Amino acid sequence: MGYRIAVAGATGNVGREMLNILAEREFPADEVIALASRRSLGSEVSYGDRTLKTRDIDDFDFTGCDIALFAIGSGPTKTYAPKAAAAGCVVIDNSSLYRMDPDVPLIVPEVNPDAVMGYAKKNIIANPNCSTAQMVVALKPLHDRATIRRVVVSTYQSTSGAGKEGMDELWLQTKGLFVPGQEMAPKKFTKQIAFNVIPHIDVFMEDGSTKEEWKMAAETKKILDPRVKITATCVRVPVFVGHSEALNIEFEQPLDADEAREILREAPGVLVVDKREDGGYTTPVECVGDYATFVSRIRDDSTCDNTINLWCVSDNLRKGAALNAVQIAELLGRRVLKKG
Template identity: 55%
Template sequence: MSGKLLNVAVAGATGAVGNEMIRGLESRNFPVKSLKLLASSRSVGRTLSFRGQDIAVEELTADSFTGVDIALFSAGGGPSLAFAPHAAAAGCVVVDNSSAWRMDPDVPLVVPEANPEAVAGYVGKGIIANPNCSTIQMLVALAPIHRTYGLKRIVVSTYQAVSGTGKKAIDELSVQTQAVLDRADPVCGVYPHRIAFNCLPHIDVFLENGYTKEEMKMVNETRKILGDATIGITATTVRVPVFYGHSEAVNVETRMPFDMKDVRNLLRAAPGVRVVDDPAGNVYPMAIDATGQDDTLVGRIRRDESMENAMNLWIVADNIRKGAATNTIQIAEILAEKYL
């Protein structure tokens, strides 16, 4: 990375992903000259630690970005739509973690392991979009397969942790779990049904085509990131009673034939991937192993014997880290190294 120090802002600093962004900037030794922490007016007065110093949280406003080089946004879609253009107008490059800008044709959508060259497109609006957490981990694993063999079709089922919904969902799972164990009636607030000891095939709102918005995010974002609208993709997204870590069962059909040994070697060499695959020893990726890690874990790697040129993968990652904060910082690292 270049030796230039940058003025950085984190919008949504007091949330789970914002907190992780601050920790990531420190642990990855990002070249921070100054750090501005922004949140809603409710959080003004709080302090958060960065490199041993307490930094006061300021209110996120249209005037927050004067002199800021890079802003990492995790404040939600509404605030992103409201404030990211102001940041860009002030000469700041925004890396946004919400869904607000992902499908904008003038905004690059980036997974650094899949399409790092797309970062250059930030000049269009001064904004770069961070993909959906489930899309990110899937494409970390599938990008090298696509580059080598070409992806023809993807069938993915996700098993997503409640932390993807936020702190209230984490608390609800905790409270409901205790209620069930105590033989009491659990109260549902965040989700329409009980999540404790249950699975909900329902993430985000249902659309007219019968899919949820989350499922269509995976379809549309994958095609944009890989630059191939011809890839057939279908998704089913499920919320499961896990606190952290999303898991995915992925079946892919490739355009070219492959050897499974070569696929394994390809994945072992792929950046951001850690192959965890020894079924005989009961070794395979699990959410509890991915939690707190930046790698995407891939296992249960096997040929699909029901059709030609197809394989199955089990892909697991920490949705707060690689699925959100870390991917955002990796994009900022490319910006710092090559463009700013």
């Protein structure tokens, strides 16, 4: 007997990836239900070699569903997640709504799988921010070995992190620069994204940081260790899919680049591509469609003791969102629901 799974937001970028990954990983589902808003009612989405017609989330009764994967944003989630949870369905939510709720576990399965047992307080589990998820996968094995004191991270985040509208804006602006009369002013982003970088993701906070930068610090503390100090600069770049990060990591105990490289080679969810030669590293284009968090450019920081630098790349629609949600569902199945 398998699971009855609902995917809310099935017509969006992340929802479609959730369906793809459920099929790819052969998740033991007897039934998969595609849910969307009323304006998308009847739209067709792919699930493996099957085509599903979307159903209206407004009218859907979650009773009898085991797990619901949510990719609908914080506003709709606030309405529908409590209904699903009250009906006995465990919600795995990709929005930011519940991430810092002390009664909702925030989970990256390679990092804090034991936290899944906290789901029962609200029947809800939170999926972290895309940039946080890939970072903590790389940090966890190093933290276990030498205890991380401080992380300085600069992100290079793709337009898909802002949804379909972000990707469309990059495409249309790029085309408009070469086709007279098709120029496009910024709408989704605050400035031109084509052939540009924008050091601004989410809203500004009182201290001058953006909410995206705050999320990376706050979520990492909740997932990995509240004692770790983190400072972030988050930048949007003209890439369609794939987030990149440059990390400077300071440890409490001695750890050099060579040992860090060997630790990461054995770490779950990590793929090390680190040759000190032209092209001996991974870029966003190469990580698209892959499950792994790729780590390259591992090297000692000569300016600070017990400190290394590394480059981290991942498909943000997969590990940063859809894949992590499905991995949480798999973890929940193994440890709690035990069907299939």
